[in-house]
Amino acid sequence: MLKLGELNTLTALRQTDNGIYLIDEESNEVLLPNKYIPDGFELENTVEVFLYKDSEDRIVATTLTPKIMLNGYAALEAIDVSDNGAFFDWGLEKDLMVPYVQQVEPVEKGDFYVVYLYLDEKSERLVGTTKISNTLEKDTVDLKIGDKVDLLPYDESEIGISVIVNKMYQGMLFKNEVFEEIMVGDELTGYVKKIRDDNKIDVSLNRFGYRAVDDNVEKLVAALKANEGFLNLNDKSSPEDISEKLGLSKKVFKKVVGALYKQKRLEISGEGIKLIEINH
Structure with a gap:
């Protein structure tokens, strides 16, 4: 069975002026145009191709790998818009259409959006949507806290x-x-x-509790070493200042400083924190 929107491994059946016809195990045929035929490719060889419909609504094969697969998500750039929808670059010759009714808000040319690729049952065409929440699993979650x-x-x-x-x-x-x-x-x-x-x-984005501390101890040490062993930060510093310099919340920063202080690797003063052994 030929599977639109997916990679298919097919066998070369016959050569024509337009390309090579590939065949699946059920004897379904699809054209691989000349420009996509690999060097040295011969009849009876197998090849992995992506299948989609061209502008004339024919199923065609390509050896190009798209940026998104069926039932998958990817950030794509909108390269054109029309009254009916927007067109996105997904790595293939024919752009991917996201109909206007499948847009959360009007798409703007040149911007990037996360797109979900699905097969429209009526047209049997591959179509995109930016209505992401509608595509996500809501009945069950096979995860646990801390995963x-x-x-x-x-x-x-x-x-x-x-x-x-x-x-x-x-x-x-x-x-x-x-x-x-x-x-x-x-x-x-x-x-x-x-x-x-x-x-x-x-x-x-960070682990919690002691794991958060462990993950960020060496991050703080590296920041200190990069600044000759000293940072003008302490528990009086603003959350914004800590975040800007270290990318940490003030809560995590205080825990990490406390852990290094207990290890006798830091000196704490009103001016900031100093690494006791820069080459520790």
Whole structure:
């Protein structure tokens, strides 16, 4: 069976002026145009190709790998807009269309959006949508507190950044816990903080408790070494100053400083903190 939107491993059947026809195990044929035929490729050889429909609604094969696969997510650039929808660069000759009705808000040319790729049942065409929340699993969550997860930011609000968790679930990064610039489409690693009754997930970019301290001890040491062993930060410093210089919350900073002080690796004064052994 030929699978649109996916990689298919097919066999070369016959040569024509336009390219080579490939065949699957059920004897379905599809054209691989000449420009995509690999060097040295011969009849009866197998090749991995991506299948989609061209502008004339014919299924065609390409050896190019798109930026997004069926039922997947990716940050794509909008390269054109029309009254019917927006067109995105997804790495293939034919641009990916996101119909107007599948846009959360009107798409602007040149901006990046996280897009979900699906197969429209009526037209049997591959189509994109920016209505991400509608595509995510809401019935069950196979995760637990503290789990390390993959995050893909796709929207921002007053309270935080909406993220896709493990390519499946709805998550939220709260702004008061983010101490670095995050862009739509950034691939991040985070940790599950809370799973809500509606199965939405609160996530953090940092571990909690002692693990958060352990993860950031050497980060602070490295920052001190880079500044000749001294930083003009202490528990009187503002959260903004700490965040700007170290990318840490004030709470985590104080815990890390406390841990290094107990290890007798820091001196603390009203002026800041000093690394006792720079080459420790």
